[in-house]
Each structure stands twice: as C-alpha cells, then as structure tokens.
Amino acid sequence: xxKKTESNTxxxxxxxxVEQWLHVYEQMVKIxxxxxxxxxxxxxxxxxxxxxxxxxxxxxxxxxCEALRREDYITSTHRGHGHCLAxxxxxxxxxxxxxxxxxGYCRGKGGSMHIADPASGNLGANAIVGGSAxxxxxxxxxxxxxxxxxxxxxxFGEGALGQGLLYEVxxxxxxxKLPVIYVCExxxxxxxxHYSEALAGEVTPRAKAFGIHAETIDGQDxxxxxxxxxxxxxxxxxxxxxxxxxxxxxxxxxHHVGDISRTYYRSKEEEQEWRETRDPLKILADKLVAGKLTxxxxxxxxxxxxRSEVEKGMQFGIDAPYPDQSEVNEDVYA
Amino acid sequence: xxxxxxxxxFAEAVREALAEEMRRDPNVFIMGEDVAEAGTxxxxxxGLVEEFGKERVMDTPISExxxxxxxVGAAVTGMRPVIDIMFGDFLTLTMDQIVNxxxxxxxxxxxxxxxxxxxxxxxxxxxxxxxQHSQSLQAWVSHVPGLKVVMPSTPYDAKGLLKTAIRxxxxxxxxxxxxxxxxxxxxxxxxxxxxxGVADIxxxxxxxTLVATSSMVQVALGAAEKLSQIGISAEVIDPRTTSPLDKxxxxxxxxxxxxxxxxxxxxxxYGVTAELASVIxxxxxxxxxxxxKRMGAMDVPIPFSPAxxxxxxxxxxxxxxxAKSLCGRN
Ligand SMILES: Cc1ncc(C[n+]2csc(CCOP(=O)(O)OP(=O)(O)O)c2C)c(N)n1
Numbered sequence: 001x002x003k004k005t006e007s008n009t010x011x012x013x014x015x016x017x018v019e020q021w022l023h024v025y026e027q028m029v030k031i032x033x034x035x036x037x038x039x040x041x042x043x044x045x046x047x048x049x050x051x052x053x054x055x056x057x058x059x060x061x062x063x064x065c066e067a068l069r070r071e072d073y074i075t076s077t078h079r080g081h082g083h084c085l086a087x088x089x090x091x092x093x094x095x096x097x098x099x100x101x102x103x104g105y106c107r108g109k110g111g112s113m114h115i116a117d118p119a120s121g122n123l124g125a126n127a128i129v130g131g132s133a134x135x136x137x138x139x140x141x142x143x144x145x146x147x148x149x150x151x152x153x154x155x156f157g158e159g160a161l162g163q164g165l166l167y168e169v170x171x172x173x174x175x176x177k178l179p180v181i182y183v184c185e186x187x188x189x190x191x192x193x194h195y196s197e198a199l200a201g202e203v204t205p206r207a208k209a210f211g212i213h214a215e216t217i218d219g220q221d222x223x224x225x226x227x228x229x230x231x232x233x234x235x236x237x238x239x240x241x242x243x244x245x246x247x248x249x250x251x252x253x254x255h256h257v258g259d260i261s262r263t264y265y266r267s268k269e270e271e272q273e274w275r276e277t278r279d280p281l282k283i284l285a286d287k288l289v290a291g292k293l294t295x296x297x298x299x300x301x302x303x304x305x306x307r308s309e310v311e312k313g314m315q316f317g318i319d320a321p322y323p324d325q326s327e328v329n330e331d332v333y334a
Numbered sequence: 335x336x337x338x339x340x341x342x343x344f345a346e347a348v349r350e351a352l353a354e355e356m357r358r359d360p361n362v363f364i365m366g367e368d369v370a371e372a373g374t375x376x377x378x379x380x381g382l383v384e385e386f387g388k389e390r391v392m393d394t395p396i397s398e399x400x401x402x403x404x405x406v407g408a409a410v411t412g413m414r415p416v417i418d419i420m421f422g423d424f425l426t427l428t429m430d431q432i433v434n435x436x437x438x439x440x441x442x443x444x445x446x447x448x449x450x451x452x453x454x455x456x457x458x459x460x461x462x463x464x465x466q467h468s469q470s471l472q473a474w475v476s477h478v479p480g481l482k483v484v485m486p487s488t489p490y491d492a493k494g495l496l497k498t499a500i501r502x503x504x505x506x507x508x509x510x511x512x513x514x515x516x517x518x519x520x521x522x523x524x525x526x527x528x529x530x531g532v533a534d535i536x537x538x539x540x541x542x543t544l545v546a547t548s549s550m551v552q553v554a555l556g557a558a559e560k561l562s563q564i565g566i567s568a569e570v571i572d573p574r575t576t577s578p579l580d581k582x583x584x585x586x587x588x589x590x591x592x593x594x595x596x597x598x599x600x601x602x603x604y605g606v607t608a609e610l611a612s613v614i615x616x617x618x619x620x621x622x623x624x625x626x627k628r629m630g631a632m633d634v635p636i637p638f639s640p641a642x643x644x645x646x647x648x649x650x651x652x653x654x655x656x657a658k659s660l661c662g663r664n
Binding site: 162164 | 367368371372375393394395396397399400423424427461462463464465466467632633634635637638639640641642645646
C-alpha cells in the first residue's frame with residue numbers, strides 16, 4: 001500500500017480515504033507483530049542484550065509519522081522500533097540490526113537502541129533519555145536555515161521531562177520559531193516508577209511557559225493522533241513555530257524484555273484493562289468495521305500479510321552474516 | 335577471623351557496606367533513579383528502602399545533573415550523600431556538578447568547605463548494550479584534582495572501600511563493573527575498612543607484572559594462570575584506587591620482574607593505562623627489560639554486535655599473548 005499524500009486527507013476522520021486508514025492499520029499491525037517477534041528472539045536467547053518493546057503505543061508513532069513526509073525528520077528513543085517502522089524502515093533490516101548483523105541499518109554497530117535511517121528521515125534512536133532533544137531542534141534550525149519546509153519531530157517518554165536539556169532547547173525553539181514538534185509519549189512509567197512520583201506540577205504548562213503551543217490527547221486513538229499532528233505540522237510549515245504534544249498511552253510489556261515481574265510497580269489488572277479497553281489496533285479496527293468502511297476479513301487479510309512479512313524479515317535477520325572483524329575500526333571518523 | 339568463610343556477591347557486598355554505614359551515620363542517604371523499590375536495574379540496592387525508608391533511599395526523576403548538584407549542596411551542609419549514577423556513561427551529564435563544583439569546592443574555599451559525597455556508578459562493556467551504555471570513563475574523573483576514584487575488583491574490596499569512601503571528607507567516584515555484580519567472594523562478617531591508596535597484590539609472581547583495575551583484575555588473574563602453565567610466573571597487582579595512586583607497590587614489582595603490562599577497561603588513548611605505564615617507566619626505568627605495554631578498550635565507540643564488541647576489550651587470551659611475547663616466548 002502506498003503512503004497517502006497531503007491532498008486526500010480531510011479534516012473529519014470518517015471522511016478520510018479508507019485506503020489511508022487501512023494503511024495506518026497495517027503500520028500498527030506491523031509494529032505489533034515486529035515486537036512480538038523481537039520478544040521471542042530475546043526469550044529464545046537469539047538476540048544479544050535487551051530491548052524495550054513499543055507494543056501498546058503503536059498509535060502514537062503511526063499517527064504522528066502518517067502526518068509527516070518522508071523527508072521530514074524524527075528522532076527516537078530507547079523504545080524506538082515503532083518510530084523507525086512508522087517512518088518507513090523495513091522489518092528485515094531492522095531485525096538484522098537487532099541481531100547485530102552486517103545487513104542491519106547500522107551495520108550491527110547500533111543495535112536496538114540506536115537504529116538510524118537518514119534515508120527515511122530517521123536521525124536515530126537514542127539511549128540517553130532526552131538525549132535527542134537537541135538533535136531534533138537542531139534539525140529544525142537547519143531546515144529553516146536551508147529554506148526547506150521540513151519539520152522535525154522529537155519523540156520522547158515522559159521520563160525525559162526530568163532532563164534540563166529539553167527546557168533549554170524548547171526555549172530556543174520558541175525564540176527562533178523553529179519547525180519542531182515535541183511528542184511526549186506519556187506511558188505512565190519511568191522505568192519502574194510511576195511518573196507522578198517523578199514529576200511535579202503539570203506537563204503542558206511547561207511548554208506553554210515558553211510560548212509553545214501545547215496539547216494533551218488520547219494516544220490510543222490513532223485517528224486523533226494523526227489529525228492533531230497534521231494540524232501542528234501545518235502550523236510549523238507555515239513558520240508558526242514549535243508545538244508540544246502529550247499523548248497518553250501505555251506499554252504492554254515491561255520496561256525492557258527482561259522486566260517480567262512487574263507487580264511491585266503496577267498491577268496486572270491495570271495492564272489487562274489497557275489491553276482490553278484501550279488497545280489502539282482494536283480501537284481503529286472497531287471504528288472501521290462499525291462505520292462500515294471495511295469488514296473484518298480485510299483486516300484479517302492485512303494481519304496475515306504483515307505476519308508473513310515479519311516472519312520473513314526475522315528469518316532474514318537470523319540468516320544474515322555478522323560483520324567482518326575488520327569493521328570494528330571503520331566509521332570512527334567520517 | 336570469621337569462620338566458616340562467608341561468601342557474598344559483589345552486589346551484596348556493596349549493599350552491606352551501604353546498610354552498615356547508614357546504620358552508623360544518620361547523615362548518610364542514597365539518591366538516584368529507581369533506587370528505592372526497584373533497587374536499581376541491577377538490583378544492587380534491593381531491600382535498603384525497606385530498612386531505611388524513602389527519606390534515606392530517595393528516588394529521583396531522570397535528572398542526573400540536578401540530583402548530583404543537590405547532592406553536592408547537601409554534602410557541603412553536613413550530609414553524606416551517596417549518589418547513584420546508573421550507567422557510567424551518564425557521568426557525562428553530571429560532569430559540571432562533579433568536576434567544576436564538588437571537586438573544587440574545598441580548594442577554592444581555602445579549605446573552609448568540604449563535600450563528603452560518593453558518586454556510585456558503573457562501567458564495563460560486553461553486555462551488548464551498545465555505545466551509550468558500555469563505556470568505562472574512569473580516566474575522565476581520575477584526571478581531576480580534588481576527586482578520589484575507587485575501582486574495586488572483588489566483593490571484599492568493594493565493601494571495605496565503599497565504607498571508606500562514605501567516611502571520606504572528599505568527593506569520591508566509586509566505579510563498579512556491571513559484569514561483576516554476580517561474582518562471589520569472601521567477605522567477613524566483622525567490621526573492616528580498606529584504606530585508599532594501598533594497592534593489593536592479587537597474585538605473587540617473578541617474571542612479569544600485570545597491573546590491572548576492576549574488571550581487568552579477573553582477566554589478568556586468568557591470564558596469569560595460563561602463563562603459569564607455560565612456566566611464566568606473573569604477579570598481578572590491583573591499585574584499587576586510581577586516585578590516590580599507590581605507585582610504589584607496582585614500581586617495586588616491575589623492578590623485581592623487569593617486565594610490565596598495565597590493563598584497564600577504559601580507552602587506551604590518554605587513559606588510565608597511560609598514567610600507570612608512565613609511573614612504571616619512570617620509577618623502574620633502569621630495571622626494565624622491555625617497554626611497558628598498555629592494554630585497554632580499543633579506541634572506538636563500543637559496538638553493539640557481539641562479533642565486534644568482544645574485540646574491543648582485553649581478554650585472558652590477549653593478555654596471555656602479550657605477556658608471552660613480552661617474555662620472549664612465541
Ligand atoms: C540520561 C539517562 N538516564 C537514565 C537512563 C536509564 N533509563 C533508560 S530508560 C529510562 C526510563 C525512561 O522513561 P521514559 O522516558 O518515560 O520512557 P519509556 O521507557 O517509558 O518509554 C531510564 C531511567 C538513560 N538511558 N539515560
């Protein structure tokens with residue numbers, strides 16, 4: 001399926017081309033399936049190290065990236081697979097990177113937490129919490145200096161609200177009216193601590209204090225995320241400056257794949273409730289079916305196609321060779 | 335003497351040192367990310383919040399420069415904070431507070447102020463954690479006058495040195511190797527401390543001196559064992575603190591063996607190994623039969639791929655080979 005262009009999106013979600021919502025659904029399913037396999041690779045001890053799964057948050061990455069063009073920039077986080085895929089990365093090269101293989105996006109040097117794909121506008125996932133706030137804002141400055149109408153999106157978890165860098169760059173972004181959108185994915189937990197124990201006061205007023213337009217929305221409703229981002233992106237392209245978007249969401253799995261016993265910081269009931277009543281894939285599927293925009297068999301078909309693509313991609317990653325030892329010294333300097 | 339021999343893991347030894355010092359001195363408290371119920375991602379602090387409560391085992395937001403600075407402020411006004419910096423890589427975020435503030439406050443105030451604070455952090459590669467979670471930045475802090483730097487290599491040393499660190503009136507950076515947390519070793523039940531600036535001879539030998547820090551001590555001991563099988567007797571010395579540095583112990587050893595290799599997991603370029611090697615070159619010059627060799631992390635960002643990562647740090651095999659060739663064997 002092809003990515004839709006700006007022109008055929010209307011303001012009311014129901015009126016938007018069904019094809020686009022099916023594409024959005026497919027993207028979310030792809031992330032969900034990818035993460036299931038990533039978890040499996042960890043459990044079977046095939047994947048080196050740990051990884052942070054994005055399952056549950058799909059609507060944020062997909063809704064936001066759907067409102068971007070390929071040449072727009074994103075920066076991502078330690079929980080970044082969803083952002084990378086939504087911005088256009090392919091599953092086979094992602095798996096190859098997760099497994100430390102030569103064919104991977106970073107030739108095996110980056111791994112799960114550092115996937116970068118400048119060809120699709122992805123300036124890199126970052127393992128330093130809040131570490132990409134400067135890079136995203138700098139990319140926006142660069143777009144402005146070059147006279148391009150590209151925008152930059154900085155994805156970060158609510159944990160990054162603790163980092164001073166974010167406030168320094170938001171101040172400058174607002175002063176200089178930079179085309180950057182700060183997307184805060186509030187999944188309620190900084191590692192093993194509820195965010196309310198780490199965050200004083202409120203979230204959006206922090207951005208507003210810098211004169212930055214800020215909103216909080218339901219991050220499980222992909223249509224809402226898309227519509228909102230589209231509006232913020234248009235503002236930024238018109239030169240109206242940065243925006244801050246807080247998306248309320250939830251991660252289904254642990255902080256990382258090894259975080260199995262979680263009851264000391266959140267209840268099984270809470271996890272169950274999000275999965276059952278706030279699942280982003282289900283919310284979109286139900287809307288499309290109930291609105292008679294599609295029927296379940298089409299969605300099942302998408303699911304089956306994606307599943308086989310992901311399985312093939314995983315096998316590609318497993319079969320791919322490791323980098324040659326001589327590469328360890330390559331690319332230290334440009 | 336405690337009998338029967340009591341074994342603790344490295345993590346348990348660290349935890350026990352903290353618990354004992356917190357019981358002894360109500361001014362000692364811990365501050366850092368996920369230190370309370372979670373007990374840190376490495377579970378080193380598990381159980382402390384249950385005994386000491388959240389007032390003394392304080393969870394912070396993800397604000398390294400902020401809580402490091404708050405720690406310094408508390409230290410100069412009578413407290414003894416132990417600041418937890420989860421990964422040594424995040425030291426870079428805290429450098430202003432540690433280097434420009436804590437390290438200099440005593441000197442700049444003409445000796446009127448002091449900052450008794452411990453920055454506990456980690457180091458070490460081979461966990462497949464990639465370039466931002468695998469560095470060993472001991473050289474960065476060892477470079478700064480006013481800071482003391484501790485790099486324990488056994489559970490016994492970890493406990494004794496951490497207790498000394500907490501009682502010290504200066505800022506101390508205490509660096510633990512992530513790969514060593516599960517390592518077991520003898521730790522007596524009785525109270526003890528280990529003074530800073532006293533190297534420990536981990537194995538006696540005659541033919542070559544291996545000076546190694548933290549994670550590299552076990553590597554050196556493994557290499558020494560292999561060397562003994564081909565008739566080379568290696569002496570393994572652990573400085574235990576890079577600042578202050580017990581130069582004399584390893585100069586004397588190098589004088590005796592006339593050959594030396596220094597091994598540290600930080601980068602070779604401008605690294606801890608450079609300092610140690612120059613101390614030996616200077617102090618044992620007339621006794622040396624070979625140039626002092628340095629072994630550290632390869633000068634590259636630590637790669638993720640296991641196929642590459644394992645090449646970047648010294649191993650028993652590479653140390654063994656280097657020692658063999660330095661002793662004129664092939
Ligand atoms: C500067 C820094 N401090 C600490 C960490 C360790 N760490 C990794 S993820 C994480 C929690 C991040 O929470 P949040 O930003 O909300 O993202 P989420 O994991 O919920 O997606 C922490 C503390 C880090 N990677 N970088």
